[in-house]
Amino acid sequence: MNSLVVRKNIDLPALPDTVLPAIAQLTTALGIPRDVLASAEEIEYAWRDLPRELREIPDDLRGELVARMCVAVSAGLFDGAMNYIWNASVLHLRQKIRNFGLAVVAQIIQNDFEEKNLLELQDSRLLDLCLKLNIINEDGFFFLDQCRDVRNNFSAAHPTMGSVNDREFTIFLNRCVRYALADSSSPTGVNIGSFISAVKGTRFNDHQCQIWIQRLTDTHAAQRQLLLNMIHGVYCDPATAEPARLNSLDICCGLKGSLTASIKSELINNHSDYIAKGLEDKHTASLQFFEKLGYLSLLNESELHVVLSRAIDRLWNAHNGMNNFYNEPPFAERLLELSQQSAIPETIQDHFVQTIAVCRVGNGYGVADAAIPYYNQLIQGFSPREIATLIRSAIGKTSYLGRKILTNGSCRTNFKEALLLIDPASIPSGVKTDYDTLIS
Incomplete structure (x- = not known):
C-alpha cells in the first residue's frame, strides 16, 4: 500500500521594499535601460509562484542550488535561476544512476561505466541513459530534453539567444521539479551475472527465492523484462539442470501478478522464435513454461x-x-x-x-x-x-x-x-x- 506523501507549504519571506527600487537604481547608475532586466511585476509574479513548486521538492533535495535559484529569482535573474535548478536536476539524476548501480549499468549498456564515465556524460546522453534505465519515463524525457535545450540557449550557462519572462521560467522550474526532483526514490538495478549464477546454482529455498523476487520487483520494468526473458531461455534450454529450471519457474510465478503486456509479448516472441527456427526441444519446454505459469491463453489455437x-x-x-x-x-x-x-x-x-x-x-x-x-x-x-x-x-x-x-x-x-x-x-x-x- 502506497503511503500518502504530504508536502509542507513553503513560506518564503516577502520581497524587501528595497530590492525592486535597488534594481532600478542599479540600471540607472550603469546607464542602461531598466527593461534589460525583468520588470518588477515579473519578479513579483515569479516570487509568488515559487512556493507551489518548492513544496514538491523533497526536503533533502532543497540544498544550495535551490537556495541560489531563489535568490536569483528575487533579483529577476531568471536566466541564472534556470541554470541553478537545471544543475540540481542533473545532479539528482546522476545520483539515481549511482543508486541503480554503475556495475549494473555497465552490464546493460555492455560497456565500461564507472564514476568518471557518469560525470563525463553530456546532459543529452544522461537523459538517454535515464530513459533506458526507466529512471524517467517517456514524458519526462520529452519535457526534460526541452528544458535542456532552453537551458543551453536562454540561461546564464551560455551566451543567450534572448530572455525569458516569469511564466516561461515557472514552466521550466515546474518541469525540472516534476520529472527530475519531485521523486527522491530510485530503482536499484539487479546484477545480471549474480542473478543468472544464482538461478543456475542449487535449488532455491523460500527465503532465497523471495529475495530475488523482491530485487526484480524493485528494479525498473525494462531490466525486469530483460531478466525474465533470460530465465525463460534458461528454462527452455535442454542443457539446463532441473534445479535451474525450477528456480526459473519460481521467479516467474512470484512475479506473475506484475508481468506487463510488454513482458508477455516478449515471451511470446521468444516462444515463436523457437517454432520458426525448428528448435523442437526448446519449443516443447516453452509450452510447458506457459502451462506452468497459467498462460496457455496467450498461445495460438x-x-x-x-x-x-x-x-x-x-x-x-x-x-x-x-x-x-x-x-x-x-x-x-x-x-x-x-x-x-x-x-x-x-x-x-x-x-x-x-x-x-x-x-x-x-x-x-x-x-x-x-x-x-x-x-x-x-x-x-x-x-x-x-x-x-x-x-x-x-x-x-x-x-x-x-x-x-x-x-x-x-x-x-x-x-x-x-x-x-x-x-x-x-x-x-x-x-x-x-x-x-x-x-x-
Whole structure:
C-alpha cells in the first residue's frame, strides 16, 4: 500500500521594499535601460509562484542550488535561476544512476561505466541513459530534453539567444521539479551475472527465492523484462539442470501478478522464435513454461490444441489401462488445470467432452472416485457448444458413450448425476428435448 506523501507549504519571506527600487537604481547608475532586466511585476509574479513548486521538492533535495535559484529569482535573474535548478536536476539524476548501480549499468549498456564515465556524460546522453534505465519515463524525457535545450540557449550557462519572462521560467522550474526532483526514490538495478549464477546454482529455498523476487520487483520494468526473458531461455534450454529450471519457474510465478503486456509479448516472441527456427526441444519446454505459469491463453489455437490433445490422450490411456481407478486422478486434475487457463479450441472439443464423459460414467466395475471432483468441475465448466456435444453423444447409439449409457445401468446413473451438474439455463435450445429425456 502506497503511503500518502504530504508536502509542507513553503513560506518564503516577502520581497524587501528595497530590492525592486535597488534594481532600478542599479540600471540607472550603469546607464542602461531598466527593461534589460525583468520588470518588477515579473519578479513579483515569479516570487509568488515559487512556493507551489518548492513544496514538491523533497526536503533533502532543497540544498544550495535551490537556495541560489531563489535568490536569483528575487533579483529577476531568471536566466541564472534556470541554470541553478537545471544543475540540481542533473545532479539528482546522476545520483539515481549511482543508486541503480554503475556495475549494473555497465552490464546493460555492455560497456565500461564507472564514476568518471557518469560525470563525463553530456546532459543529452544522461537523459538517454535515464530513459533506458526507466529512471524517467517517456514524458519526462520529452519535457526534460526541452528544458535542456532552453537551458543551453536562454540561461546564464551560455551566451543567450534572448530572455525569458516569469511564466516561461515557472514552466521550466515546474518541469525540472516534476520529472527530475519531485521523486527522491530510485530503482536499484539487479546484477545480471549474480542473478543468472544464482538461478543456475542449487535449488532455491523460500527465503532465497523471495529475495530475488523482491530485487526484480524493485528494479525498473525494462531490466525486469530483460531478466525474465533470460530465465525463460534458461528454462527452455535442454542443457539446463532441473534445479535451474525450477528456480526459473519460481521467479516467474512470484512475479506473475506484475508481468506487463510488454513482458508477455516478449515471451511470446521468444516462444515463436523457437517454432520458426525448428528448435523442437526448446519449443516443447516453452509450452510447458506457459502451462506452468497459467498462460496457455496467450498461445495460438493450434498450440493449445497440441497441449490439450496430449493431456486428453494421457487421461484416456490411464482410464483404459491397468489400475485405472488409481492412475486417473492426476491426469484428470491436470486436464482441469489446463481447461481453466483458456477456452477449449473447437478442433478438440468433441474429443475433450467425450473423454471426460466416458471417464465420469466409469465402467462395469465403477468409477475412479478420487477423480470424480475433477470430472464434475470440468462438466460444470462446459460451454453451451460442449454441453450440446455431450447430450448428442449420450443419445447416439453409435457413440461409445451412448452405448455405455444404453447397456449399463450404473453408467446410466452416473451420467444422469453428471448431467444434473449443469445449470438448466445453460442447455442450448436445440438439445433441450434430449436433455429432458436423459434426466427423466
